[in-house]
Amino acid sequence: MNAIQPVIVGAGPAGIRAAQALVQAGLKPIVLDESFHPGGQIYRQPPPGFTRPKSQLYGTEHHKADSLHRQMQAMESSIDYRPQSLVWNAQGHALDVIQAGRSTRVEFSHLILATGATDRVLPFEGWTTPGVYTLGASQIALKFQGTVIGSRVTFLGTGPLLYLVAYQYVKAGANVVAVLDTGSLAARAGALAGMLRTPALLAKGLVFMAYLCAKGIPMLSNVRPVRVQGQERVRGLVCRSADGGRERTFDCDGIGYGLGLRSETQLASLLGCEYRFHARDRAWLPQRDEAGRSSLPQVYLAGDGAGIMGADAAERAGERAALALLADAGMAIDQNRAQQLEHQLQHIDRSRTVLERAFPFPADMVPSVADEVVLCRCEEVTVGTVRRAIADGSIAEMNRLKALTRVGMGRCQGRMCAAATAELLASARNVPLADVGRIRTQPPVKPIPIMACPPPAACEKAGT
Amino acid sequence: MKTLATEVTIIGGGIVGASAALFLRQQGIAVIVLEGARCGAKASGVNYGGVRRQGRSLDQMPLSTRAHELWAQLPALIGTDGEYVRSGHLKLATTQDDFAELARYKEQTRGFGMHLQLLGPQQLKNCYPWLGKSLAGASLCPDDGHANPRLVSPAFAWAARRAGAIIHEECPVTGAAHDGQRFVVRAGDGLEVRSSYLLNCAGAWGKDFARMFGDTVPESSLHPQMMVTEPLPLFMQVSLGMHGGGIYARQVARGNVVLGGGREFGQSPAFAQPSQKNMLPLLHRVAEVIPQLQGAHVIRFWSGVEGRLPDNNPVIGASTRIKGLFHAFGLCGAGFQIGPAVGEVLADLVVKGHAKVGIEPFRIDRFSAEATM
Numbered sequence: 001m002n003a004i005q006p007v008i009v010g011a012g013p014a015g016i017r018a019a020q021a022l023v024q025a026g027l028k029p030i031v032l033d034e035s036f037h038p039g040g041q042i043y044r045q046p047p048p049g050f051t052r053p054k055s056q057l058y059g060t061e062h063h064k065a066d067s068l069h070r071q072m073q074a075m076e077s078s079i080d081y082r083p084q085s086l087v088w089n090a091q092g093h094a095l096d097v098i099q100a101g102r103s104t105r106v107e108f109s110h111l112i113l114a115t116g117a118t119d120r121v122l123p124f125e126g127w128t129t130p131g132v133y134t135l136g137a138s139q140i141a142l143k144f145q146g147t148v149i150g151s152r153v154t155f156l157g158t159g160p161l162l163y164l165v166a167y168q169y170v171k172a173g174a175n176v177v178a179v180l181d182t183g184s185l186a187a188r189a190g191a192l193a194g195m196l197r198t199p200a201l202l203a204k205g206l207v208f209m210a211y212l213c214a215k216g217i218p219m220l221s222n223v224r225p226v227r228v229q230g231q232e233r234v235r236g237l238v239c240r241s242a243d244g245g246r247e248r249t250f251d252c253d254g255i256g257y258g259l260g261l262r263s264e265t266q267l268a269s270l271l272g273c274e275y276r277f278h279a280r281d282r283a284w285l286p287q288r289d290e291a292g293r294s295s296l297p298q299v300y301l302a303g304d305g306a307g308i309m310g311a312d313a314a315e316r317a318g319e320r321a322a323l324a325l326l327a328d329a330g331m332a333i334d335q336n337r338a339q340q341l342e343h344q345l346q347h348i349d350r351s352r353t354v355l356e357r358a359f360p361f362p363a364d365m366v367p368s369v370a371d372e373v374v375l376c377r378c379e380e381v382t383v384g385t386v387r388r389a390i391a392d393g394s395i396a397e398m399n400r401l402k403a404l405t406r407v408g409m410g411r412c413q414g415r416m417c418a419a420a421t422a423e424l425l426a427s428a429r430n431v432p433l434a435d436v437g438r439i440r441t442q443p444p445v446k447p448i449p450i451m452a453c454p455p456p457a458a459c460e461k462a463g464t
Numbered sequence: 465m466k467t468l469a470t471e472v473t474i475i476g477g478g479i480v481g482a483s484a485a486l487f488l489r490q491q492g493i494a495v496i497v498l499e500g501a502r503c504g505a506k507a508s509g510v511n512y513g514g515v516r517r518q519g520r521s522l523d524q525m526p527l528s529t530r531a532h533e534l535w536a537q538l539p540a541l542i543g544t545d546g547e548y549v550r551s552g553h554l555k556l557a558t559t560q561d562d563f564a565e566l567a568r569y570k571e572q573t574r575g576f577g578m579h580l581q582l583l584g585p586q587q588l589k590n591c592y593p594w595l596g597k598s599l600a601g602a603s604l605c606p607d608d609g610h611a612n613p614r615l616v617s618p619a620f621a622w623a624a625r626r627a628g629a630i631i632h633e634e635c636p637v638t639g640a641a642h643d644g645q646r647f648v649v650r651a652g653d654g655l656e657v658r659s660s661y662l663l664n665c666a667g668a669w670g671k672d673f674a675r676m677f678g679d680t681v682p683e684s685s686l687h688p689q690m691m692v693t694e695p696l697p698l699f700m701q702v703s704l705g706m707h708g709g710g711i712y713a714r715q716v717a718r719g720n721v722v723l724g725g726g727r728e729f730g731q732s733p734a735f736a737q738p739s740q741k742n743m744l745p746l747l748h749r750v751a752e753v754i755p756q757l758q759g760a761h762v763i764r765f766w767s768g769v770e771g772r773l774p775d776n777n778p779v780i781g782a783s784t785r786i787k788g789l790f791h792a793f794g795l796c797g798a799g800f801q802i803g804p805a806v807g808e809v810l811a812d813l814v815v816k817g818h819a820k821v822g823i824e825p826f827r828i829d830r831f832s833a834e835a836t837m
Contacts, residue, residue: 091740103744270737394633400502403509403614411694411763443738447694447761453747 004329006322007032007095007106009087009267010114012040013311014303014318016068018112021322023078025331030106032085032097038072040116040303041136042311044143045069057143059168060204064311088444090270093298096443103452110298110325113267113286114318115305119161119258122365122420123373123383126228127257135161135258139168148174150254154237156180156225158359159260160310163208166256170215177252179212180223180239182259182362188221194354224365228255242364259361261308262419268306269441271299277434280356281308283419284438290342292321293328300325313348316341366423375424376417378410383424390428397437401425411447414439465654470496470630472814473649473659475637475673477503479613479800480792481665482620483807486541489627491815496659497621497629498651500636500669504617507667507799510768512690512712512724513613514703515801516553517578518605519569523777523825524798525576530821531805532607538616541804542623546616547716552702553608554583554592556599556753562707563601570603578605594699596755610703610714610722613800620804637666640676642786661788661814668771670779670793678785679828683794686772687728689742691765693757695719704753711749721757723750728767738765770796773831780806780826782813790814791828 006022008015011033022029031038037045043065046052054062072081082099087106089096095106119134121127133141133149135157141147148169154177155166166179181188212219222242229236229249237250268286269275274295275284286294288301300321303314320341323333371384389395389405398421401407407421408414414421418439426433472488474481477499485495497503515535517528539545557563563582570580581604588595588602625631635652640662642648647662664673671683700715711725726742743765751758771794773779778798783789790813792806799806809819 089740089743091737094740096740096743103747105740400505403505404618409764411761413764442764442766443743444762444765447763449758450693450747450751450760450762451758453744453751 004109005030005107006110006112006325007108008112008114009095010040010116010303010305011035011038011072011081012042012114012116012303012314013064013068014114014305014314014321015040015112016071017315017318018114018302018322019075019079020071021319022325023075025326025333028079030080030082030108032087032095032106033081033083034086036083038081038083039065039069041140043068044140046144046146050146052146056172059164059171060207061311068315086446086448087267088446088448090267098448098452101449101452102454103448104454110300110329112300112302112318112321112325113305114303114314115264115267117261117263117304117308118415120260120262120419121257121416122259122362122423123369123375124225124227124365125370125373126230128374128377129228129230129234130232131230131234131253132228132255132257135159135165135256138256139165142168142172148172148254149256150234150252151175152177152252153254153256154178154180154250154252155256156182156223156237156239157258158183158362159258160205160355160359161258161261162359163205163212166217167208167211170212170217176212176217178218178220178250180250181219181221181359182223182242182365183221183359184242185221187360188358191354191358194351194357224362242362260359261304263307264305264415266441266445268294268299268301270443270445271296273299275438278307280353282361282423282433284434290345291324291338292317293324298325298328309345309348309352313345313352316344316348320345363423363427366420366427369424375421376407376410378412378417379406381405381407386421386424387428390425395425396429396435398422398425398439399437402439408439413442413445465656467656467658468496468630470494470657470659472496472661472663473498473647473657474663474665475640475649476665476667476669476793477621477631477633478506478508478665478667479504479617479620479803480508480667480795480806480810481663482617482624483804484663484665484792484810485624485629485631485807486620486627487808487811488814489624489629491811493811493815495624495629496657497624497631498635498637498649498657499621499631499633502618502633503621503631504613504619507768507770508617508803509613510766511613511770511800512688513610513714513722513800514553514705514712515548515611516605516608516703516705517576517801518553518555518580518603518608519705520798521777522572524802525573526821527802527805527809527823528798529576530808531802534804534808535611535801542616542619544615544619546611546619548609548611548616549717550607550609551714553605554702554704555603555605556595556704556706556710557601557603558597558599558706558710560600565707566601566603579607580605592702594754594756597753604702608703612716617800637673640673642677642789647788661790663810663814664789664791664793665810667793667795667799668769670771670791674779674783674791674828677783677789679783679791680832681779681794681828682774682831683771683779684729685769686796687736687739687767687769688724689726689728689738689746689765689767690722690724691738691743691746691762692723693721693760694763696721696760699756706753711746711753713750713754721760725749736767736769738767770799772796775830778806778826779828780809780823781828784829
């Protein structure tokens with residue numbers, strides 16, 4: 001392939017802004033989107049026929065959602081947008097993509113990975129009970145289908161998403177029982193000084209909290225989940241304070257739970273990008289420079305898929321990565337714009353550190369999880385099984401742990417459980433989280449049907 | 465610099481090196497195992513998991529037969545059954561010629577107690593209605609089976625350790641020589657091991673250590689392509705293979721179907737990744753042979769690094785250059801099943817000076833100019 005054929009994976013804020021910058025430079029990127037419609041998770045669009053207005057779906061962020069959706073419409077003929085496309089493998093300069101049930105190969109000269117993030121969770125007793133959703137899933141139920149996860153919903157966890165989703169639920173008329181933050185009020189107050197430097201962030205957060213307060217929704221801090229009540233279905237959530245104290249039960253039939261986000265980095269891993277440990281995200285992430293260049297030539301990273309920075313940063317990182325791509329391809333770019341974007345990203349990065357202090361990850365939940373609790377849902381591996389393996393077999397890192405216990409070996413390939421497993425391994429061995437490494441990614445990124453193979457002729461062709 | 469002395473140094477903690485360590489310890493011999501990564505984490509631990517004699521070359525049949533006896537004692541040997549089951553191994557023939565080959569193989573191996581049964585097309589359909597492709601027939605070896613290499617191979621190392629072997633993991637060998645009296649092996653961060661015997665059980669890396677002593681062999685590496693489905697209702701009673709390659713498949717108790725087929729050559733030994741050009745054709749072949757898997761999801765592809773010699777036989781036996789040095793590597797396609805027997809052979813070579821199983825075809829000098837003249 002001689003001509004420049006950029007491919008963007010993901011059509012959230014990062015992917016859309018990246019496409020926009022490439023189109024402005026006269027290129028026609030292929031945009032591969034797992035969803036039906038562009039917008040990513042945060043600005044996910046409802047299916048046709050749903051008429052809820054954007055102001056209701058996206059709250060304070062509706063103008064941003066609107067701008068991105070309109071941008072995609074405006075680019076309809078100038079990009080090659082491919083919805084419902086699951087990129088399941090990446091190698092060399094080619095992606096394997098499932099579209100309409102068949103796997104095809106998409107070659108690229110340059111690649112921008114804008115693969116987004118999913119919720120980070122830690123296991124606790126009953127966390128797999130039907131009716132327990134992640135915060136992200138709770139939000140998708142509302143945004144995508146206009147429905148809620150229960151008739152009496154408790155939100156549990158930490159991070160800005162906790163209050164945003166609770167606010168959106170209450171605003172949509174849902175019955176929210178309580179908002180339970182694992183972080184302490186002191187942490188949030190302490191971080192307040194930092195937030196004063198980013199008033200928009202502060203204002204947004206305060207709006208959600210003030211709104212919930214005004215509606216009389218109980219908001220508790222320093223909460224630790226003890227167990228979910230109910231077998232077939234959530235009947236309640238038992239909690240106590242992180243300092244101990246007596247248990248308290250919240251009567252509910254739906255629980256939205258999340259402890260911040262984790263990046264989806266598998267494609268970068270399959271391509272062979274270098275990784276480095278990111279202390280704030282508590283994760284190994286593909287290395288990238290200020291502009292979004294990975295360690296591999298012609299491969300760029302943008303948005304939450306390369307480190308959790310939020311949607312506003314994603315828009316800028318997408319554009320910045322596209323400019324880097326253009327510069328690397330020998331095209332002229334607006335250097336001032338590139339600089340400006342980098343400054344904005346640095347600014348957001350600093351406020352992100354403040355946010356992380358305001359909503360600290362409750363790492364102390366890990367050592368106290370009971371042995372009987374399931375850690376890896378796909379393979380039904382319990383915390384106890386993993387603890388015993390660690391004690392017996394001198395297991396020092398994640399891949400060995402996976403090989404000996406099956407943890408992370410199932411349908412999700414560790415996407416849901418690897419973060420918790422790493423925390424468990426590091427705490428059991430009393431070593432820094434960075435030391436336990438990360439699970440090597442194998443294709444497919446998500447399960448693919450065997451019949452996804454194209455008919456024999458095409459299959460042989462693909463194999464040559 | 466830390467210097468250790470022992471009777472036998474073993475390079476490689478895969479199933480061969482670890483079982484050699486175990487059998488040596490059972491006879492009271494002092495052993496140090498040097499493993500560059502983690503015991504049983506390379507080809508020994510990530511292979512397909514077939515434990516079959518059927519299909520092995522006549523050269524390998526004596527070893528394979530002995531290994532079959534050892535596998536029967538697995539829990540006593542290593543303290544776990546490693547999910548080993550004697551499910552039977554069914555080898556499919558797609559053409560009449562292939563079926564004739566299977567019949568010929570049955571005759572040739574008659575003395576080895578495999579009790580092979582030939583099944584014609586109709587019989588095959590009756591017994592295994594889930595087989596799809598039009599088949600010319602098959603050969604069933606009722607006592608062959610499969611096991612979980614992730615569990616079995618490390619368990620050999622742990623059993624050796626329990627028996628008194630000293631095992632250094634994450635301790636790659638950086639140099640090895642013979643000082644006229646003893647072997648001197650340097651490994652890891654300043655470890656030096658001195659011993660009377662040295663066993664080279666380094667798999668795909670075996671030729672590098674052989675070369676240190678002037679034994680040169682044309683070992684290359686190959687990368688089998690494997691995959692596993694999500695758990696499915698149990699339907700495959702037997703482990704499956706095909707004459708001449710194609711696919712191989714087994715269903716584990718949890719319901720996942722483990723499959724493989726196709727190989728990659730020439731990638732570096734250090735790096736094994738499922739190859740883009742092999743994955744889709746493999747899916748296609750699977751859908752053809754086992755149609756009911758069409759709707760099943762693949763949750764993981766993987767590969768590993770196996771050592772291979774041009775004649776597809778391993779190197780097993782004494783060095784032609786240095787007394788006390790024994791090689792056992794290049795066991796592609798066979799190492800998991802015959803590994804324990806190879807370990808036992810190595811222990812016999814050290815202790816008794818000879819093996820009770822024939823290993824003549826595996827001489828290291830069979831590729832040298834003199835041998836081929």
